[in-house]
Amino acid sequence: MTATEILWQNVRPLFDALPVTLEVLGLLLVVGLTLGTVLAFAQAYGRRPLRALCVGYEQLFRGIPPLVVILLFWNGITPALGVPVPGIVVAALALGMRSAAYQSQIFRGAIQAVPPGQMMAARSLGMSRIQAIRSVIVPQAFRLAIPPWANEYSSVVKDTAFICVIGGLIDLTRQALMKLAPLSMRRPIGTQLILPYLIILGLFYLALTYGGNGLLSLLERRLSIPGFEMKGKVER
């Protein structure tokens, strides 16, 4: 077998593992987005005790490494529940709840970046608070949130590599880890292939972050409005 053939033999399983990573990524984004939005509104418009609760949540999840959160959920909490929970769900919940802590900060910041006069003008027309939030605050906050949210997206794509510690869940990184030992035993050609193999693994993640960010900047451009385009740009 040529080096290329051996390499391909090991790379192809990465494609089989890709859906697992994608599924966890998709689910964790949904969890993070939903919970993050709720937390952001609670902090921006909620009463003091509720706000304090949200701040506590954020500090908790932002202070623990993602790998530890996953271990905590998978090896600590799930067994204690006594009911079997699929690894994919645990992975998405662990990383999603962690991401919610970051996303809520992004959304809260975006909501608070909308000038207070906007709410006042909306109320002066006779809109209720809810109406004003829906038709005036959210459309503006949403646009302001896209660039920082793109950062968070890149960050969680990379966090998904940590789910390899969940037993039975064969994601990209887990799959690659499983191939390393057999490769290193195929001397000398196999050992030389480890570096290119890991580079290819990196490229998988790079494609996910890059592709996602491309879609997000497309969205940003589609929604762009004069006066909102300066965010994230620096005067040169």
Place this chain on the structure above:
Amino acid sequence: MPAERESRLGDVILRVEDLHKRYGKDEVLKGVTFELRRGETKVVIGPSGTGKSTLLRCINQLSVPDKGRVWLEDVEITHARTNINHVRAQIGFVFQDFNLFNHLNALQNVSIGLLKVRKMPKEAALARASEELARVGLAEKACSYPAELSGGQKQRVSIARALAMDPKLILFDEPTSALDPELIGEVLEVMIQLARGGMTMIVVSHEMGFARAVADRIIFMEGGGILEEGTPAELFTCPRCERTGQFLRKITELYGETDGQ
């Protein structure tokens, strides 16, 4: 002229009774009482920090007064059971810094109240909004966003936004104070037209030319209360309070009164 003005004024549309408002230790309004008649243009003047803007905000409850009552016709706005959104929809408010909705173009800014508050069908709302934009001379700016408009244009759009709701009265909170001097005229012109067209309005302003030209009555406020109220002729020629005269002389010196005609 004043007699002629008096005669076109209708019944009392707004009654403000003993309004008090305190921010922390600061008592900004110390019992303000006045009446506004249908078709009247009332200009509120006075040194800064005397509660003029707070007074306007307390009228439509953007700030909730600590004490005192406000009636719009026979509805007590300050009553706990009054639907404040319903009342606000009948009172236009023009802000010093415009507060146009930044994510909407001029036409959408003017129509949003009709769509969301009045629940008007989209086409009717847009047609009405176009009319109001034309009325302030900005028909061709319908698709421009606030960031693309000059200050004077923004303020005219915001006046159109208030007008579209068919308000019973409009409150203007220093509508020209944030504008470059050369842009003040276009806004005042719109306001003068409104006043002469019989719109009921309360205008907080330092534009003495405007006050002289169209005010039916001028209120002079200082230290959270009304010091004096009268027709422009009364206040400009023989004010009852020494302070009013002093203030008017100073403000005329500072701003002149070339604008407004």
